[in-house]
Amino acid sequence: MAKQKTVYFCKECGHESSKWMGQCPACKQWNTFVEEKIASSGKQGGAKPLKTSASPMNISEVVMESEERIPTGIGELDRVLGGGIVKGSLSLVGGDPGIGKSTLLLQVCRNMANAGRKVLYISGEESMHQIKMRAERLGTFEQEMLLFCETDLDAICQAILKSKPEFVVIDSIQTMYSEELSSAAGSVSQVREVTAQMMRIAKEENIAVFIVGHVTKEGVVAGPRTLEHMVDTVLYFEGEREAAYRILRGVKNRFGSTNEIGVFEMSGNGLLEVENPSKTMLNGRPLDASGSVVVCSMEGTRPILIEIQALISPTSFQMPRRTAVGIDYNRVNLLMAVLEKRVGLALGGCDAYVNLAGGMRLGEPAIDLGIIMAIASSYKNTALPEDTIIFGEVGLVGEVRAVSGGESRIKEAEKLGFKRCILPKANVDAIKKKPKIHLIGVSNVREALDLI
Template sequence: MAKAKTVFFCSECGHESSKWLGQCPACKSWNTFVEEKQSVTKKGGAKPRRASASPMNMSEVSIKSEERIPTGIGELDRVLGGGIVTGSLSLVGGDPGIGKSTLLLQVCRNLVNAKRKVLYVSGEESAHQIKMRAERIGAFEDELLLFCETILEEILEGIRKVRPEFVVIDSIQTMFSEELTAAAGSVSQVREVTAQMMRIAKEENIAVFIVGHVTKEGVVAGPRTLEHMVDTVLYFEGEREAAYRILRGVKNRFGSTNEIGVFEMCADGLTEVENPSKMMLNGRPVDASGSVVVCSLEGTRPILIEIQALISPTSFQMPRRTAVGIDYNRVNLLMAVLEKRVGLQLGGCDAYVNLAGGMRLGEPAIDLGIILAIASSYKNIPLPEDTIIFGEVGLVGEVRRVSQGDQRIKEAEKLGFKTCILPKANVDSLKIRTNMRLLGVANVREALDCI
């Protein structure tokens, strides 16, 4: 019997150490090392060695056209870069219950209806439960292959026997290899299962999607351990109680990582939101101070979204600062700019800044919108409801040019906005004709004069 060996893994990046460390030397995270006991058992003697491959010249490598499989879901195809690449390994991560399994089951339905062979491997649900959920999202014109198994070796054997074009592993935390004594869901098990799935995806030219759960506590074997191994990493954002979900590409070897997909959770599954700007502005208040509309660019798609700010005198010795959907430190920085460069006395006020719709944005182009929302609430003066704002703000109060200004203006004009407050540099470099009233500003003081 092999002797058990104690090792320590970083739950954030998977770095291995022979002893416990306070800070991970790889990702610099604190208190993320967990202890695991490992012992590898040999079954049936030594494994047969594979035939060794010899190096080859790059000129000998033939490049075929990149074959992509359309999923039938436009928002998912946008994030993937045009569809599923054959032979790729993709990870779909997110909080439990956010809709990962529902989305992949809808993809399976579309691929099965397109006469493609699909295998759905589940370690969390029985075949009866999967069929109940499948009947809620729509009809399957052909049969979907189900395999309820958690042993890696059995799953690989089933894949080689069936030879599907598309495989879903739900979820990676429930799968384990019998060759490792570590528990299912541990770092070593998750890495071994992912490595074997990557090998079979490349060898058999099968597109594989694996589901990984992420918790707010950052539990062991989270998908962050796997990001370096897979080809594509997709994350679901949003609260389980909210209706809207954001699918964001964090890593993509076959496309852009800036694209997002917007979905709405309905009774019959996830529904695409083809016009997120219209959805985000639905129910916007009229003639309310502290409410502005900004234009942010996510990949190639401009999104119009409402920023709300509430500034009120504090009842405490230290004023409160709260930011939802926006970087907290960025809000503090912009409030300091308003105090220093414009003279607004915000030191004795509580500040609450919220991004409506449940989204998270980090683009600097929304800086000017945050500035004007705070100033509007502080002065209790509403901005005209047909005004759109974008621009980056620096520490000395200057308003800097942002990219794709023409595209942002076209999207705002299409949704009926009449006035745009934007950096003066963007007005000077405008290449399109527009009927909108453009107010170019060079600094924060000029922008506040527009209120």
């Protein structure tokens, strides 16, 4: 029997060490080393080499193959993926428990199976009976879909090679294990080994593989950070389980844009597409209320209109409270400091609560001017006209800088019936075709607040 030795792996980058260290020498992160026991036999774990040419080849001699994409039948998912699933690609879907990862992939399996494609769904968490019950709630499977409940990597590889499907789902990567490694399923070495084997099969057999990954309390996929580097596409589900809307965001995509998002609504029959997120997010918006403004943010190529709410009230504590939901907390503090220094608003003795309605999270600088206007509107207790939309980046000097995609944002506002737009003056000068909406260009924060 082979002896076992103890090694330490970094959860962030996968760096291996013979002893525990407080800081990883590779990625410089603190307290990321975990202990694992591996067999000390001469056999080394790891994926088999890919079938490549025996010698290096000149790039001019490489024959380009047509990039065939498989439509998923879900428009929002196809948008995030860049037009569909690329054959031979390996994709990772992460998100909180119960957010809808398995439900979305099961809907994709149903659509592809009904389109006549061979699909294999591999589960290490549920039985076939449980998957069947969940599948019946999503709709009718007109064609057959293969189910396989197994956690052994060798058995899974044999099943894929034997059935030769076009699309494979692994749910989830943390439950799979390889007998060549003595560590437990879900450990750093097991996750890395299983992912490497799935990548080898996807590339050699030209099979599209989707793997589901659990996330840690910090919101990143559990396991080594090298997991995200190995795959072709990384998708994250965002949103609260209690909320109706789910956001699918592309964090990494070798075959398309990394800024696209897909919006879904959770229902009893699975996830439903939200084709017009702006209209949906603005439903129920309060009218003639102070502290409420509508901003426009670009997510990839799609402009999204969303409401920002702010509540400013005198504090009852020695230190005022600051709360931000859906927006970067530090960014809100920075913009409040700009208001105090450049405009003279006395916010030091006030509690500030800023909320992004709809359960979304935005980090684009173009919503800075909207946050400024919402805070000032609540502080002065004066409502902005309900047909006004705002966007623009704010600097530390109080200047309002131009943002990209100005014409697309204005067209989206016109489509939803807005009559007035407050935007950077530089964006107004760059617009060639005069729109129907009334444009008000501002060059600094003081000019914008004079409009309240």
